[in-house]
Amino acid sequence: MKTVLVFFGGQSVEHDVSIITGVMTLNSIDKTKYSALPVYINQKGEWLFGKNLYDIDEYKKLKQEKLSRVLLRGGSNILYEIKGKRLKKIAEVSLAINCMHGERGEDGSLSGLLNMCKIPIASPDILSSSVAMDKAFTKKIASALKIKTLPCITITEKDGVDGLIEKTKELEFPLIVKPNRLGSSIGINSAKDQLELESAVNYALRFGDIAVIEPCLEDFIEINCSAYLRADGSVRVSECERPVGRNKVLSFDDKYRFGKRVFPADIDKKTARTIKNYTEKLYRELRCKGVIRIDYFLHNGKVYLNEINTVPGSLAYYLFCDTLKEFGVMLNELLEVALKDGATLSSLQTEFSTGILSFTGGKSAKRL
Numbered sequence: 001m002k003t004v005l006v007f008f009g010g011q012s013v014e015h016d017v018s019i020i021t022g023v024m025t026l027n028s029i030d031k032t033k034y035s036a037l038p039v040y041i042n043q044k045g046e047w048l049f050g051k052n053l054y055d056i057d058e059y060k061k062l063k064q065e066k067l068s069r070v071l072l073r074g075g076s077n078i079l080y081e082i083k084g085k086r087l088k089k090i091a092e093v094s095l096a097i098n099c100m101h102g103e104r105g106e107d108g109s110l111s112g113l114l115n116m117c118k119i120p121i122a123s124p125d126i127l128s129s130s131v132a133m134d135k136a137f138t139k140k141i142a143s144a145l146k147i148k149t150l151p152c153i154t155i156t157e158k159d160g161v162d163g164l165i166e167k168t169k170e171l172e173f174p175l176i177v178k179p180n181r182l183g184s185s186i187g188i189n190s191a192k193d194q195l196e197l198e199s200a201v202n203y204a205l206r207f208g209d210i211a212v213i214e215p216c217l218e219d220f221i222e223i224n225c226s227a228y229l230r231a232d233g234s235v236r237v238s239e240c241e242r243p244v245g246r247n248k249v250l251s252f253d254d255k256y257r258f259g260k261r262v263f264p265a266d267i268d269k270k271t272a273r274t275i276k277n278y279t280e281k282l283y284r285e286l287r288c289k290g291v292i293r294i295d296y297f298l299h300n301g302k303v304y305l306n307e308i309n310t311v312p313g314s315l316a317y318y319l320f321c322d323t324l325k326e327f328g329v330m331l332n333e334l335l336e337v338a339l340k341d342g343a344t345l346s347s348l349q350t351e352f353s354t355g356i357l358s359f360t361g362g363k364s365a366k367r368l
Helices: 015-028 056-061 109-116 126-133 135-144 157-167 194-204 252-256 269-285 313-319 324-346
Strands: 002-009 034-041 047-049 068-072 078-083 086-092 095-098 153-155 175-179 189-191 211-215 221-229 235-237 242-244 260-262 291-299 302-309
Touching: 002 015, 015 034, 015 056, 015 313, 015 324, 034 086, 095 109, 095 324, 109 126, 126 135, 126 302, 135 269, 135 302, 153 157, 157 194, 175 194, 189 194, 194 211, 221 242, 221 269, 221 313, 221 324, 235 269, 269 291, 269 302, 291 313, 313 324
Parallel strands: 002 034, 002 095
Antiparallel strands: 034 047, 047 068, 068 078, 078 086, 153 211, 175 189, 175 211, 221 235, 221 291, 242 260, 291 302
């Protein structure tokens, strides 16, 4: 039976949301085909493993001292338990799935580490993850693909107040300010004047070194759409969803506690088709794997890309499945694609005889 590592938690402000996604995924993987093992990364960055990690209720008062510390070694697909100064083998890992939202997970860091360990991942790879994590850079990619985005400027602490005034002089209030590399609506604020703008920027920069400022639309709605690659090579695109919040800008609580949604979204068929086409186009052009969710703005009949989530909350299963049993079937497809990709990559030639090391006439590599 193949072993799947499910990574969740992480050193991110989205840590708690990641636990929900991870535990749900961990318990939904088909146990007749895979042995699913949890790797919980706490907020100190420690990798932890244990039976208690399968139960979501345990996280209310998780006794981390009773969990085993684990690790992967570079170039090896063996998961080890750290026992004093020794390493004890837990399992040979066949593949992994990423449920870590935010920095050091969703940004491609985990994908890169697993790639070095030759472990296929049923989630977006380094390229698609790192591009999508950067909101400002995502806009550049969308623009190249003829997909509309709102104009934006980026601000860092080094810009100061004078730089902020200069960079935003062509933008009209109200404005939206958000961290450039964060999700779950954390760190987002609107600003209707210069004083509020400075405060919003300072707040956003508490969560990252770059803040994004863009126009705050009036009378708009948000639309979400997801996609994943199927075993037959086709991209399955979900129906559109309209999340409903208590305020104009969706907050963390709107998304995870009190929010509602309209599914399928109450928009006309032409607009829904446009959004679904954009979603598949972005998925393919970014060469994504696994499941992603893309958030859009709909304003005055025009569709604007907002952001791409390469590790969406609950892996966006609710846009494809009515039950967790159906989610298990969906996970089977994601894992099957990852295994096929892994087999392809392992068959590629990684050695090439150049003879360059036998060359002794040069001095550039010699010790001075």
